[in-house]
Amino acid sequence: MSVVIGAEREAAPAMAWAAQKRLMSLFLIAGFSALMIGAAIGPLQALNYADVNAYPFLRPVLESYYEGLTIHGVLNAYVFTFFVTSGLLVYLPARELELEPNMPIWWTSFGLMAIGAVMLLYAMFDNSSSVLWTFYPPLKGSPYFYFGMTLLTLGSMVPLAGVMDLRTRWKRANPGKGTPLVTYMSAATLLMWLLAALGAAAELIIELDPWSLGLTKHVDPIIGRTLFWWTGHPIVYFWLMPAYVSWYAFLPREAGGKLVSDPMARLTFALLLVFSMPVGTHHQLQDPGIAPVIKAIIAGLTLSVALPSLITAFTLGLSLEYAGRRRGGRGWIGWFTALPWKNPSVAAQVLAMITFIFGGAGGIVNGSFQLDNIVHNTTWIPGHFHITVGTAVTMTFMGLSFWMIPHLTGRALFSRKLALISIWLWFIGMSVFSLGMHWAGLFGVPRRAWVSELPHSEYTHVYGVAHFPLILVGVGGVILWGATAAFYVVFFGSLFGGKRNETPVHIPFTEFLAGPEGSRLAAILEYLWPITGLTFLVTIAAYLPVLIPFFQHQTFAPGWMVW
Ligand code: HAS
Numbered sequence: 001m002s003v004v005i006g007a008e009r010e011a012a013p014a015m016a017w018a019a020q021k022r023l024m025s026l027f028l029i030a031g032f033s034a035l036m037i038g039a040a041i042g043p044l045q046a047l048n049y050a051d052v053n054a055y056p057f058l059r060p061v062l063e064s065y066y067e068g069l070t071i072h073g074v075l076n077a078y079v080f081t082f083f084v085t086s087g088l089l090v091y092l093p094a095r096e097l098e099l100e101p102n103m104p105i106w107w108t109s110f111g112l113m114a115i116g117a118v119m120l121l122y123a124m125f126d127n128s129s130s131v132l133w134t135f136y137p138p139l140k141g142s143p144y145f146y147f148g149m150t151l152l153t154l155g156s157m158v159p160l161a162g163v164m165d166l167r168t169r170w171k172r173a174n175p176g177k178g179t180p181l182v183t184y185m186s187a188a189t190l191l192m193w194l195l196a197a198l199g200a201a202a203e204l205i206i207e208l209d210p211w212s213l214g215l216t217k218h219v220d221p222i223i224g225r226t227l228f229w230w231t232g233h234p235i236v237y238f239w240l241m242p243a244y245v246s247w248y249a250f251l252p253r254e255a256g257g258k259l260v261s262d263p264m265a266r267l268t269f270a271l272l273l274v275f276s277m278p279v280g281t282h283h284q285l286q287d288p289g290i291a292p293v294i295k296a297i298i299a300g301l302t303l304s305v306a307l308p309s310l311i312t313a314f315t316l317g318l319s320l321e322y323a324g325r326r327r328g329g330r331g332w333i334g335w336f337t338a339l340p341w342k343n344p345s346v347a348a349q350v351l352a353m354i355t356f357i358f359g360g361a362g363g364i365v366n367g368s369f370q371l372d373n374i375v376h377n378t379t380w381i382p383g384h385f386h387i388t389v390g391t392a393v394t395m396t397f398m399g400l401s402f403w404m405i406p407h408l409t410g411r412a413l414f415s416r417k418l419a420l421i422s423i424w425l426w427f428i429g430m431s432v433f434s435l436g437m438h439w440a441g442l443f444g445v446p447r448r449a450w451v452s453e454l455p456h457s458e459y460t461h462v463y464g465v466a467h468f469p470l471i472l473v474g475v476g477g478v479i480l481w482g483a484t485a486a487f488y489v490v491f492f493g494s495l496f497g498g499k500r501n502e503t504p505v506h507i508p509f510t511e512f513l514a515g516p517e518g519s520r521l522a523a524i525l526e527y528l529w530p531i532t533g534l535t536f537l538v539t540i541a542a543y544l545p546v547l548i549p550f551f552q553h554q555t556f557a558p559g560w561m562v563w
């Protein structure tokens with residue numbers, strides 16, 4: 001059984017092909033294995049908020065809520081996303097351009113990230129580094145943690161060389177032609193990440209790595225935080241943009257239609273490249289030492305970063321409507337119900353999009369300076385990111401795996417029905433969980449707090465007012481356990497137990513209603529390097545007024561291990 005039918009673009013020599021497919025499979029397996037561990041731990045944190053304290057029963061595997069939370073955040077936010085993205089953004093352009101990628105470059109990325117991930121796992125599971133996913137100093141973990149994180153980050157930057165090499169070779173063979181869409185989107189994503197990762201790379205290499213080895217005695221926490229958010233904001237688009245690649249380039253075809261506008265997709269990616277970078281300080285709206293006027297400017301700029309996603313909503317909404325009407329859907333809603341809901345890949349991505357409408361709306365609340373006063377450091381924030389990265393991105397990657405594993409392995413999807421069940425459970429579980437988290441946040445329930453460790457009377461005294469939303473959080477978590485179990489039966493079942501496909505599954509590259517030919521916009525957006533240079537200048541302009549005062553008044557702290 002083939003899940004989707006796609007274009008015949010697969011003319012590369014069979015041997016080279018097989019090697020690429022194998023490596024792409026390894027990226028997927030590594031990424032999704034990380035997610036499996038991370039997702040298995042998540043519900044424990046949800047239960048914590050519902051006053052169920054499972055941690056005393058989990059020793060010595062997990063010593064505390066904070067250890068579990070660190071593993072959950074690091075594996076899901078970094079290891080899962082980096083592996084999947086570093087695979088996809090080389091493999092898909094290579095297939096689109098019908099060229100062989102530079103395999104040593106691609107392997108280097110995999111190797112660096114694999115070593116980094118093993119070091120991180122070691123540092124986290126021995127409870128030496130429960131520093132949470134933000135690893136804010138002066139919390140101090142083991143050198144394995146920081147060096148592991150350094151290797152993982154560097155490894156995730158390497159695919160840029162792979163995609164740029166592909167693009168250059170293709171352009172040489174096709175003078176005067178614009179970059180095909182998937183390659184364009186992949187290049188824009190990785191160029192953005194090149195600039196974005198500089199912050200965390202600097203924080204790690206200059207500040208935290210030497211400090212963790214004892215070569216320096218103190219760190220400046222606020223400089224560390226600022227460098228972290230230089231990366232920590234645009235990283236959310238490094239998660240989102242590969243999902244957008246799937247929404248723009250594959251979903252319209254999978255849904256039975258076409259993408260309505262190729263130049264709009266390019267514009268979205270170019271805008272995301274530019275706007276993602278200068279706004280990281282919106283994660284520090286409540287931090288001391290940053291002038292209110294700068295915070296206000298950053299809050300204004302933050303709204304600009306919603307713009308490309310609003311363009312996406314309209315472009316993709318229309319593309320889906322086109323698909324639905326082609327399938328016979330009529331009226332206001334008919335096109336929506338006429339979409340191929342029985343195809344788990346389509347269902348996953350459309351449900352991901354619907355969740356993202358709410359995730360985006362919450363983001364606009366966070367970005368508004370005054371409103372952020374109310375929600376910052378409450379459970380509202382994890383509520384927000386579980387329906388952005390935790391649903392919009394993760395469910396898109398899950399949906400993508402439903403056709404990609406059959407495409408890579410030649411095996412059919414293990415069970416289409418179970419795949420659909422996993423997607424719906426994920427959607428329902430995350431919606432319930434996230435509703436509870438947002439709601440409880442409005443009562444001031446703090447994020448990252450081991451609330452179930454309090455005596456029950458104390459918990460009720462402090463958090464009783466938010467009892468109902470916190471119960472929802474726990475219920476959502478338990479549903480997500482079901483979703484995870486169902487998904488991994490399908491994932492590993494398809495990899496190792498799926499029946500041989502009778503017909504090969506091709507990559508579902510979409511066609512366009514309006515292509516790039518003759519588009520002035522597409523021609524201008526082709527200048528990706530100058531756009532990247534401009535973005536770098538804008539970023540420097542945004543960060544100098546924040547960083548200069550911090551360097552003028554440095555405050556040093558010794559390391560703390562509070563867990
Ligand atoms: Fe965020 C905090 C602002 C998007 C992730 N965010 C976080 C954290 C994470 C995160 C992980 O300004 C917490 C970090 C930590 O640990 O402290 N965020 C925004 C804004 C956006 C936004 C303005 N965030 C994301 C995305 C993420 C993500 C995407 C992950 C992938 N966020 C913030 C701020 C904070 C923050 C502050 C700090 C708060 C604090 O106090 O700490 C925007 O980019 C959102 C724009 C999106 C939209 C939605 C468009 C909708 C689409 C779907 C269309 C649907 C269709 C279906 C077509 C405007 C594209 C059609 C069908 C029909 C039936 C209609």
Ligand code: CU
Pocket residue numbers: 232233234236280282283
């Ligand atoms: Cu942000």
